[in-house]
Amino acid sequence: MDPLVVANWKMNGSEQLLQAVVQQVDGLAEATSATVVLALPAAYLSLTKAFDNTQIEWAGQNVHWLTSGAYTGEVSATMLAELGVGWCLVGHSERRQHCAETDDMVLAKTKACLELGIRPIVCVGENLQERQAGKALEVVSRQLLVVLKDIPSALAPLIVVAYEPVWAIGTGEEASPEVAQEVHEALKHAARSEVKALELRVLYGGSVNEDNVKTLMSMPDVDGVLVGGASLEALGFRRICEQVAGSV
Numbered sequence: 001m002d003p004l005v006v007a008n009w010k011m012n013g014s015e016q017l018l019q020a021v022v023q024q025v026d027g028l029a030e031a032t033s034a035t036v037v038l039a040l041p042a043a044y045l046s047l048t049k050a051f052d053n054t055q056i057e058w059a060g061q062n063v064h065w066l067t068s069g070a071y072t073g074e075v076s077a078t079m080l081a082e083l084g085v086g087w088c089l090v091g092h093s094e095r096r097q098h099c100a101e102t103d104d105m106v107l108a109k110t111k112a113c114l115e116l117g118i119r120p121i122v123c124v125g126e127n128l129q130e131r132q133a134g135k136a137l138e139v140v141s142r143q144l145l146v147v148l149k150d151i152p153s154a155l156a157p158l159i160v161v162a163y164e165p166v167w168a169i170g171t172g173e174e175a176s177p178e179v180a181q182e183v184h185e186a187l188k189h190a191a192r193s194e195v196k197a198l199e200l201r202v203l204y205g206g207s208v209n210e211d212n213v214k215t216l217m218s219m220p221d222v223d224g225v226l227v228g229g230a231s232l233e234a235l236g237f238r239r240i241c242e243q244v245a246g247s248v
């Protein structure tokens, strides 16, 4: 499977940054086997039409589970699909934490994406307390299986999972490659218990930068990365993409 680099800008960025990042990473995907996806704030997604001639792929950071209605501030999968957005983050820990997203909402959002042919990047991850209590594998497996148990198994290969330990997000303290490997392996195992022979792609996210990405990618079950802060600097992000591309 080709490695995947996803940039999550969160509520950051500008039109200028978009231009700069596209300039840096355009052509990389063409020249290598890596897929580069930019998860932009909804406000910038309509600008991506200008980059139709690039190999860069686009993601929403959130989606509602309904197609339309009186839900001020929300974005539907129909709208994302209309803009040619092929991917969407679902269940990011910041949304679980600050917007009270539950496992059931994550499932409904995943289904909404799949119905429109948008590939969901389902984010899972334990918090520090759960890790210290030895519950990390239990937590992430539950978060994943809630989704896999309730979607048609034929659609399961469209899902990508991002393992993002909450304690590693924005802290500068990434999971060690061994910890990432252990969790990714457990997630793939849990996935196969639900959907036989599923080749689940699992990304690692949480303080990924140009200095640690290579070691993380050297682990057999790390299939790509989800990059937050370090994706907001065009040249640095390019260096991350290059290293991911070179890892196969």
Ligand code: 13P
Pocket (backbone or CB within 6 Å): 008, 092, 164, 168, 169, 170, 171, 172, 205, 206, 207, 208, 226, 227, 228, 229, 230
């Ligand atoms: P940082 O890379 O800034 O730690 O953020 C990770 C993340 O949440 C990506 O979705």
